Amino acid sequence: MKIAQIAPLMESVPPRLYGGTERIVSWLSEELVNQGHEVTLFASGDSMTSANLIPCTVEAIRLSETMKDYIPHTTMMVDKVRRMTQAFDIVHFHIDLFHFPLFRGIENKTITTLHGRQDLPDLWPFYRAFPKMPLVSISNAQRAPISDAGFAGTVLHGLPADLHTPNFEPRGGYLAFLGRISAEKRPDRAIEIAKALGIPLKIAAKVDKADEKYFREVIHPLIQDHPDVEFIGEVDERGKTKFLGEARALLFPIDWPEPFGLVMIEAMACGTPILAFRNGSVVEVIDDGLTGRIVDTVPEAIAALPEVLALDRRAVRRQFDQRFTAARMARDYVDLYQRQIDAEVASQRTASLRGAANLSIDTIVPASGGRFGNPVDFQ
Numbered sequence: 001m002k003i004a005q006i007a008p009l010m011e012s013v014p015p016r017l018y019g020g021t022e023r024i025v026s027w028l029s030e031e032l033v034n035q036g037h038e039v040t041l042f043a044s045g046d047s048m049t050s051a052n053l054i055p056c057t058v059e060a061i062r063l064s065e066t067m068k069d070y071i072p073h074t075t076m077m078v079d080k081v082r083r084m085t086q087a088f089d090i091v092h093f094h095i096d097l098f099h100f101p102l103f104r105g106i107e108n109k110t111i112t113t114l115h116g117r118q119d120l121p122d123l124w125p126f127y128r129a130f131p132k133m134p135l136v137s138i139s140n141a142q143r144a145p146i147s148d149a150g151f152a153g154t155v156l157h158g159l160p161a162d163l164h165t166p167n168f169e170p171r172g173g174y175l176a177f178l179g180r181i182s183a184e185k186r187p188d189r190a191i192e193i194a195k196a197l198g199i200p201l202k203i204a205a206k207v208d209k210a211d212e213k214y215f216r217e218v219i220h221p222l223i224q225d226h227p228d229v230e231f232i233g234e235v236d237e238r239g240k241t242k243f244l245g246e247a248r249a250l251l252f253p254i255d256w257p258e259p260f261g262l263v264m265i266e267a268m269a270c271g272t273p274i275l276a277f278r279n280g281s282v283v284e285v286i287d288d289g290l291t292g293r294i295v296d297t298v299p300e301a302i303a304a305l306p307e308v309l310a311l312d313r314r315a316v317r318r319q320f321d322q323r324f325t326a327a328r329m330a331r332d333y334v335d336l337y338q339r340q341i342d343a344e345v346a347s348q349r350t351a352s353l354r355g356a357a358n359l360s361i362d363t364i365v366p367a368s369g370g371r372f373g374n375p376v377d378f379q
Contacts, residue, residue: 001090002090003038003089005028005029006081006095009077012043013043024157026047027160030049031326040053044060082102085103089341091111099112100112100126103133108341111337113138119257120145127146130150133150134150134151137155138259139156139260139285140281141257155332158324158326159265160326163241168313174246175248175250176244176251176267178205178244180206185205186277187205197302199228202229204235205233240266248272250273252275253298254276254279254280255279258279260280261276261281264292268320270317273309274308275293275295278296292311293307
C-alpha cells in the first residue's frame with residue numbers, strides 16, 4: 001500500500017521535546033514501514049524517518065529563529081500534497097482542517113485524524129460544510145460534540161513496545177506530572193494531592209507562551225511554597241523513560257475533555273500506575289483498578305492514591321502490551337485505509353458505469369437536440 005502521512009510543521013517528526021501529534025505520526029510511519037508498506041512523510045526537513053521524507057520546511061517552526069507563522073508553510077505543504085495525490089493509495093492527514101477545501105471531490109483518497117478537542121463552537125458548521133470528509137477520532141469521547149460528523153472510525157493511540165523499559169521496582173519515591181502547564185491540565189491539583197499525602201512531586205512540563213501568565217501567577221507560587229515540589233521543565237524521550245519509570249505513580253488531574261492523553265500509555269509502558277480524573281478519554285484508556293484509578297474530585301483522589309501505589313506494575317505493563325502498542329495502532333489504520341480504498345474503487349466504478357450509460361443514450365438521442373446533431377441556440 002502506498003501511504004502518505006501529512007504531519008504538522010510546528011515540530012519535527014519525531015519532536016525533540018514536547019509534541020504528541022508528531023510523536024504519533026512518527027510511530028505510525030515507522031510501524032507501517034515495518035509492516036511492508038511504502039510510506040511517504042510530508043514534514044519538516046529536520047525530521048528523522050525510515051519513510052520517504054518530503055521536507056516542507058527546513059526545520060520545525062516552533063524552535064526556529066526565522067519562521068514564526070505556520071499558516072503559509074502549511075498551506076504550501078497542502079498544495080504540494082494535492083499535486084502529488086495520484087501517487088498514493090491513501091493520504092493520511094494530521095493537520096486539523098487546512099486541507100478540506102482542496103480535497104473536496106476526492107475525499108475517499110483521504111482520512112483525517114483529529115488530534116485536538118472538538119467542543120469548540122466553530123467546528124460543527126465546518127464539518128457540516130464537508131460532510132464527506134472521512135474523519136478518525138482518537139477516542140470515542142472526542143466525538144461527543146460532533147457526533148454526526150463523517151467519522152470513519154476510532155483508533156486509540158499506540159507506541160512502540162520497546163520504546164520504554166518497564167521499571168517494576170521504582171526507587172524515585174515521587175509522584176509524576178508530565179505534559180503541559182495549563183489550566184485544563186490542572187497541575188495545581190497535582191500539587192494539592194501530593195501535599196495532602198506528604199509525597200514529593202516532580203513536574204516535567206512545557207510552558208507555552210499562552211500559558212506563561214498562568215504558570216507565573218498560579219503554579220510557580222505553589223511550587224515555591226512546597227519544598228517537596230520540583231519543576232524540571234521539558235524532558236526528551238530518554239529522560240521520559242527514567243522520569244516515569246522511577247515514579248511511584250502518574251498524576252493526571254485534568255479538567256477538560258482530553259481527546260486521548262498520550263502520557264497515560266507512556267506511563268503504562270513503564271509499568272507506572274495512574275491516578276486520573278474522569279474527563280474525556282480517561283475511561284477508555286485506564287482500566288480502573290488494574291492500571292490505575294479514576295476519580296471525580298480532589299478528596300477522592302487523595303483517598304484513592306494509596307490504592308494506586310499498591311497496584312501490580314507488571315499487570316500495568318501487560319495491559320499496555322495488549323492494548324496500546326504501535327503495531328496494533330498501525331493495523332487498525334491499515335484496516336481503515338483499505339475501507340477507504342475500496343470505497344474509492346466502488347465510486348470510480350459507479351462513475352464509469354454512469355458515464356457509459358449516458359454515452360449509450362447520447363448515441364440514440366443527440367445531446368444537442370438539433371435535427372442533424374448541430375447545436376441549437378435557444379437565445
